Every structure is written in C-alpha cells, then in structure tokens.
Amino acid sequence: xxxxxxxxxxxxxxxxxxxxxxxxxxxxxxxxxxxxxxxxxxxxxxxxxxxxxxxxxxxxxxxxxxxxxxxxxxxxxxxxxxxxxxxxxxxxxxxxxxxxxxxxxxxxxxxxxxxxxxxxxxxxxxxxxxxxxxxxxxxxxxxxxxxxxxxxxxxxxxxxxxxxxxxxxxxxxxxxxxxxxxxxxxxxxxxxxxxxxxxxxxxxxxxxxxxxxxxxxxxxxxxxxxxxxxxxxxxxxxxxxxxxxxxxxxxxxxxxxxxxxxxxxxxxxxxxxxxxxxxxxxxxxxxxxxxxxxxxxxxxxxxxxxxxxxxxxxxxxxxxxxxxxxx
Ligand code: SF4
Numbered sequence: 001x002x003x004x005x006x007x008x009x010x011x012x013x014x015x016x017x018x019x020x021x022x023x024x025x026x027x028x029x030x031x032x033x034x035x036x037x038x039x040x041x042x043x044x045x046x047x048x049x050x051x052x053x054x055x056x057x058x059x060x061x062x063x064x065x066x067x068x069x070x071x072x073x074x075x076x077x078x079x080x081x082x083x084x085x086x087x088x089x090x091x092x093x094x095x096x097x098x099x100x101x102x103x104x105x106x107x108x109x110x111x112x113x114x115x116x117x118x119x120x121x122x123x124x125x126x127x128x129x130x131x132x133x134x135x136x137x138x139x140x141x142x143x144x145x146x147x148x149x150x151x152x153x154x155x156x157x158x159x160x161x162x163x164x165x166x167x168x169x170x171x172x173x174x175x176x177x178x179x180x181x182x183x184x185x186x187x188x189x190x191x192x193x194x195x196x197x198x199x200x201x202x203x204x205x206x207x208x209x210x211x212x213x214x215x216x217x218x219x220x221x222x223x224x225x226x227x228x229x230x231x232x233x234x235x236x237x238x239x240x241x242x243x244x245x246x247x248x249x250x251x252x253x254x255x256x257x258x259x260x261x262x263x264x265x266x267x268x269x270x271x272x273x274x275x276x277x278x279x280x281x282x283x284x285x286x287x288x289x290x291x292x293x294x295x296x297x298x299x300x301x302x303x304x305x306x307x308x309x310x311x312x313x314x315x316x317x318x319x320x321x322x323x324x325x326x327x
Contacts, residue, residue, distance in 0.1 A: 004174045011215040016181045018211035023191030038112040038137035039070040045129050046097045050090045059088055070110050073101040079325035083273050091269050095314040096124035114138050141185035143176035148196025159217035272325045280322035
C-alpha cells in the first residue's frame with residue numbers, strides 16, 4: 001500500500017503565493033477563463049481534451065455562436081453538431097457533448113450537476129473533466145489531474161527519495177488536494193495548468209523563469225547532476241530536462257496516421273459533412289471515394305466494419321445501403 005505524500009507545510013504557502021502571483025502576471029487571455037457558465041466550460045473542456053489551445057479558440061467561439069446555450073445544443077440536429085466540430089478531430093467528442101446536453105436538459109431541466117461525483121455520472125465525463133467543471137464553473141476548491149498538472153506536481157513536490165517514479169495518480173491526486181489554497185481553487189488550478197503549459201514543459205522546463213524554483217524538488221535534484229546543467233540566460237546553470245531532448249521534426253519517423261482506422265473514420269465523416277443536409281451517400285460509391293484503389297471483393301468487409309464502428313458511436317447512420325449524418 002503506497003503511503004500518501006504530504007507537502008512541506010513550511011514552504012507550501014510561499015509556493016502557493018508565488019504560483020498565484022506568476023499567473024496574475026503571465027496568464028494567457030483565453031476565452032474560457034472569462035466565463036463561469038458551465039455549458040461554456042464543458043464545451044471548452046471537451047474541445048481541449050485532444051486538441052491544442054490555438055486550434056480550439058476559434059472553434060470555441062464559432063460553436064458557441066451557433067449553439068449559445070445547453071438547450072440549443074440539446075435541440076440541434078446531430079449532423080449540425082458534427083459539422084460544427086469540423087477541424088477539431090476526434091468527432092466522437094461532438095456526439096458525446098450533445099448526449100450530455102440532452103441528458104442534463106431531460107433529467108434536470110438544464111440544471112448542471114455541481115459535484116464532481118455527479119458530474120462523473122454524465123456520459124464521457126471522467127475525473128479530470130468533472131473536476132475542471134466543478135472548479136472552473138462552480139469555483140470549488142477541488143484537485144484534478146491533467147498532463148500539465150500531473151507533471152508540475154510530480155516535479156515540484158515529489159522527490160525520488162520520497163517515492164521512486166512513476167508516482168501513481170492516486171498519490172498525486174491526494175497530494176494535489178492538499179496544495180489547493182482555500183477559496184482560490186479556480187486560480188490555483190488555472191495557474192498550475194498554465195505553468196505546466198508554458199514553463200514546466202515535458203522536455204524543456206525553463207526553471208530559471210519558474211516561480212516554484214526555490215522550493216522545487218526536481219530542480220534541487222537536477223542541480224546536483226552536473227551533466228544535466230546548462231547555462232541559462234541569467235548566467236546560472238539549470239537542468240536541461242528530465243527527459244531526452246525532443247528530436248527535430250525532420251528526424252522523427254512519420255506518424256502512421258494516413259491509412260489508419262482513425263484516418264478513414266475521419267474521411268467518412270468529412271465526406272458526409274460536405275454533402276447538403278439530409279443527403280445519403282450510397283455505400284457502393286463510398287469505397288472509391290475513400291480509396292481510389294478500393295477493391296470491393298477484398299475490402300468490402302473492412303469498409304463495413306469501419307461503417308459499423310461509426311454507426312455504433314453515433315457519428316453516422318447506415319440504412320438501406322447508404323450512409324448519412326445523424327439527424
Ligand atoms: S523549477 Fe523547473 S522542474 Fe520545478 S516546477 Fe519549475 S519548471 Fe518545473
């Protein structure tokens with residue numbers, strides 16, 4: 001049984017204040033930071049799950065302009081929601097988002113659940129998204145983990161002598177809950193996420209700019225390993241990183257995305273999005289539109305499996321030998 005870790009109570013207040021002060025000065029101006037509307041927060045969090053901030057910002061504005069309230073989303077044609085999702089990828093999120101909206105509208109007249117436990121009952125909402133909505137919409141002092149928060153907590157508060165890596169999420173979650181300053185959960189979680197996104201990055205943490213540096217456990221460790229150090233702009237030596245440097249794009253192998261199942265799922269949805277509303281596409285025409293070399297005798301079973309998966313996920317409707325977006 002892993003023992004819980006506790007933050008050092010003599011340094012915690014200074015670390016909290018340093019992070020909050022840094023955030024006040026350096027926070028990016030992101031549209032979901034100026035609202036407490038749970039619907040807007042939900043849309044942002046669903047979009048941010050697998051898409052970068054820069055790509056999300058314009059899509060977030062366009063989505064909320066078209067569907068400004070939870071009721072608008074619940075009542076929209078699913079095809080329109082899928083069309084609005086174009087450019088974000090992982091289209092299943094659009095269908096899940098609408099399922100959530102329809103459930104909240106039908107079960108509680110559009111009143112959002114407020115507790116983390118109740119939010120986690122919604123389809124497609126995990127511990128992170130539930131915590132983010134509870135915190136960013138309802139300003140609750142809750143802790144939750146995403147990639148950035150996990151990395152910052154682990155580096156700043158967990159030394160290898162405390163617990164050999166990797167630190168289990170359960171331990172980080174318990175530790176994270178002790179870090180949240182009372183009454184400042186919104187600012188704290190935003191700040192830690194921002195610090196992980198801008199300074200304490202996976203491969204090149206810029207410790208010389210970091211407000212946590214005076215008390216950071218990893219920084220203290222790295223300082224003792226000379227080979228990890230390099231000269232920073234302020235003339236001091238800092239850790240290079242605790243992970244190998246990222247290879248330049250030209251050196252990286254091609255990601256095998258084109259030709260993958262996900263690629264063809266996206267292609268089917270894109271083809272249907274481009275059709276006028278309520279238009280069907282015969283399956284006999286779909287194969288060659290997906291692959292110019294499509295051979296029905298050997299690839300028909302693959303195509304049917306692909307369409308079955310999309311149908312099961314609510315992204316398309318397969319009926320009478322044709323496919324269309326759901327109404
Ligand atoms: S001092 Fe460096 S390793 Fe520590 S939290 Fe800051 S950026 Fe991350």
